[in-house]
Amino acid sequence: MNQSNNKDAAASIQDDLQTQVIDLQMNVAHLEITVERLDEVIARQDKDIQTLQRQLQLIYKQIENQDPESGIAPFDVMADRPPHY
Incomplete structure (x- = not known):
């Protein structure tokens, strides 16, 4: 009877370990999907960001090449600061 209890305990431990391995595999699969989505x-x-940087460079070039007689003053970051700064 003692051997039967040992076999049952061993089978129970085996089932628990198998369940834990399956849970870990599922968690890893979900993490892999999450990492792939974050990478995208x-x-x-x-x-x-690269597109915006190129657009900003074009805008800066247009401002630098702008004729001061055109009536549009160039943008000055320091002079045009909002009053809360």
């Missing part, structure tokens, strides 16, 4: 978001944001 970061790649898209990097592309957007």
Whole structure:
């Protein structure tokens, strides 16, 4: 009878370990999906930032090449600060 209890205990431990391994595998799969999604978001944001930087450079070039006689004053960061600064 003692061997039967030992076998039952061993089987129970085996089942618990198998359940834990399955849970870990599921958690890893979810984490992999999350990492892939985050990587896609970061790649898209990097592309957007690069596009915005190029656009900003073009705007700066247009401002630098602008004729002062055109009636539009160049933007001065320090002079055009909001009053709460």
